[in-house]
Amino acid sequence: MNPAAYWVIIVLGASALGYFLFRAFRGLRTYFELRGKRLVTCPENHQTAAVELDAKHAAHEAVHHKPQMRLSTCSRWPERKDCGQQCLGQIEQAPEDCLVHNIVINWFSGKNCVYCGRSISEVKEWWVDHKPALLTPEKKTIFWDEFPAEKLPELFNQCAPVCWSCNVTEKFRREHPELVTDREPSDLRVRYIK
Ligand SMILES: [Zn+2]
Incomplete structure (x- = not known):
């Protein structure tokens, strides 16, 4: 050829x-x-x-x-x-501003956990494995993605931010109160929870 x-x-x-x-x-x-x-x-x-x-x-x-x-x-x-x-x-x-992912990240960024005071976004892998939660007006902590997404804007106005660790702790406290002994409550707990 x-x-x-x-x-x-x-x-x-x-x-x-x-x-x-x-x-x-x-x-x-x-x-x-x-x-x-x-x-x-x-x-x-x-x-x-x-x-x-x-x-x-x-x-x-x-x-x-x-x-x-x-x-x-x-x-x-x-x-x-x-x-x-x-x-x-x-x-x-x-298209980016209305993504639930971005709305949630924007809301939690710069906020501190009402229980331990740690910055939510400074928790290691806070978005991947250690997702944060919300403290409802009924004093119950629930992971943010357990709520229907369309309720989030309203919930963000009513709820306080909770880090992953504190949500796990509070869940244990709710489910097994007989196994928990509180030490002196922190200022944040006194202000928001009690
Ligand atoms: Zn915390």
Whole structure:
């Protein structure tokens, strides 16, 4: 074969591979950008709703053309399953700001545990393995992700931050009060708990 023909084949092959990788990268990037639960204000009742975008479908579309966003879940479904998904505009305007992950990190960052006084965000792996909790007005501590996501904005106004260790301790105290003997309470405990 003519050496020039080899070069033509190599250049065409490299171009095809580059084009394929570019498309695949666009699909993957779309998937990672759109996945995750988000909070929006439902245009129908003006209350907070927790929604998820159909990231897999959008990633598949992004391989070929600009993807159309659509919801895959909503806390108001199935009652409002046939809504017009008008809330998508809010996500398009601020896709990062409405992510539950970011909302929760922003709220806990800079806050101290009401039991031990430690900074929540300074706890090692506080987001991965040592997730923080909330102290409710009923004086009960619950991990933040045990609440429905759409309730979080309201709960953040009513609850106090609790670190992972103190939540585990308080849970043990609630479930086995006969095994716990309190020492002198700290100032924080006196102020917030007693
Ligand atoms: Zn603590």
